[in-house]
Amino acid sequence: MQSSLSIEITHYLFVSGAMFVLGLAGVLLRKNIIVILMSVELMLNAVNLAFVTFGYYLQDVNGAIITLFVIAIAAAEAAVGLALVVMIYKNYKETNIRFFEHLKG
Amino acid sequence: MGASGFEIVVNTIKMLAIFLLMVQLVPILVWVERRGSAYIQNRFGPNRVGPLGLTQLLADAVKFLFKEEFRPPSSVAFMYYAAPVLALIPGALAFAAIPLSAPFTLDYDGQTYNFLFQSYQLGAGIVFVLAVSSLGAYALLFAGWGSGNKYSLMGALRASAQMISYELALGLSLVGILMIYGTFSFSEMVSAQQGPLNFVLFGTPVVIDFLPNWGIFYQPLGFILFFAATFAETNRAPFDLPEAEAELVAGYHTEYGGLKMLMFYIGEYGHMMVASALLTTFYFGGWDLPFGSEFLKEALPSSFIYSLVMHLVFMGKVLFFLWVFVWVRWTVPRFRYDQLMDLGWKTMLPVALANTVATAVIVVLFNSVGR
């Protein structure tokens, strides 16, 4: 299947890079803290995709293992982040990221 | 799907046949459920339409088809309509990954082709089934939130909290059997369970002729945990709190009627079929007949017919477990929600953990159990 249409490493890296930029845009631009957490997940996914891609094209198993660890840690991060969001929402009824600037002591 | 045209055609037919097998089992199961419950409660059950009431479900399906289309105005259209469709997908995808019979060969145009009696084979099929079934919670959440009814939402939250709680016990109870067989593949697991019970005990091989080499003899506790967890996963009694009629109106599908309601039922029965097929494959030898399968293979004219016969064996085992599902539903009273959560988190999860550690110790001490 060595046609001019074959899928190469740059295709995957383009998807990964585009996804990372989209996630970054979400983190920087969005107001809602929950959407920001989701965008962080997107960025982590983009990184995972890059890891697996490089691992595949370099014939190296480490990429997949790092990805497993990243998935685990990303899930844990989301769990704690959402626990914080839930508690803040319960107390202040607010999910705007701008509001969090005023939280003190 | 295959390299040649013949393979593609056969694989497509096989995939559609397996899906249809799943869908057409639903009316039979509903009939079994209604007649069985009537039998248990000393009633008659539906017995007017057709012999033994067998065509009752056909009549019901036609009735469902001509029900008024209704969507509550407070609902979210996309989620409301997507939920019943989503309820079908996990069961169908999971069922297609399980080997339903022995692989077979077909001759066409002078060549011999090998086929598996499943829609697709994955190296890590067990993880695939778990992953796909974990998507089942979306149908509930879509239905609950999309209906715009607080009872639907509460039912959906309860159902999904219950599902995810028991998914832990379910996943953990599988670690033991994975350790015994050392594979993620269903086919390898089935082939490891053929023959009489044999294992190595302190360096001496032991063969017990009158027992089959089934997983239940290596993992009795794991079997019980898995079995109990599947009841909760499929939202069946005694874990049918998501549909607790007295407390929650009707749960997450309160606002659904007609065919859309029926689709939730197809999904639920699909989950039951997947659960029964998994129980059969993990603990009862899959499609394998403990004694006489060698004889059958010799006696039957072609491998395809042998496959079909073995498929009947598999379906016999599956139908037995489906009957147990019905039997339990009409025998055991429902749990309270806190009892349900306590059972899942405080009893089954620690016991499953103990089972895992015990299996690990036994395997490392005896060095070779099973396999």
Next chain:
Amino acid sequence: MEALVPILVLTLVVATFGSLLVYVSSILGPKKHYTRTKYMPYECGLPGTESETTNVSVRYYLTAILFIVFDIEILFMYPWALTYRDFIEAGHGAYIFWVMFVFIALFLFGLIWEIRSKALEWD
């Protein structure tokens, strides 16, 4: 990879089948006119009293959070269970046992802590 195409095709088939059922029933069913009570959110037949969304207990989030954590721990046990026999046959049985024993001990400690902290109490 080679299993991906049948998975996609089957998903498509099931989704089409489901959508078709929904669509067909919406065509064949009778069209009745609007009544106010029919279009209210269903609540035992009585007019609704509260708003759609109610105050939901924080336990649901806690259950989901604990589920995520334990789910990951169980997932990491799967590769271990898969290769356990291989390690034993290679003569590293004690090593792989203790590696997982520490992990399971941490798991168990967490579970006991959750149970004792009453985070899993439903009443």
Next chain:
Amino acid sequence: MADIVVFYIFAGISLAAAAGVVFHPNPVVSVLHLVAAMVGVSGLFFTLGAPFIGMVQILVYAGAVIILFLFVVMIFDLKTDGKNPFTYGLVTHYAKLLFIGCLTGLLLSKLLFKLDGFEFQSPDPLAPQYEVRNLAKVMFTDYMFMFEVLGLLLLVIPIGAVALSRVRGGTHAE
């Protein structure tokens, strides 16, 4: 041919869904797009010969993390973020946009030209380097310490989450 079609399907799904997450004003719809993005990335993992990673991705993200997101979003009933779901400041807004634009340009320029310095094989799609067995063997030997630290992290996380949810002493005092 099939692998090209499959790649474009999943790449399209994941990128379109990622854009949906970021740009849709309704957080509930954002979560739904996130599910699609995760499934898309999982499909890409399948095409990269790592089906186990893809399944873990679905099991952990779609089956657990996003369920939690959905719980939170549905229960808060965040129907929409209002007319403008984006933060805006006079200077910072443009600074952010500029930064994102620069990063996009950087990534594109790096990717569309050649990646030098690495020797990429075009691997045999049936090569078993991502087989779970090999993966596990490396994970429990070379990454053993990391694995135990992960166990410790996963012990701390729920303790932290439960402690956060306590309100003044009692666990669930409302």
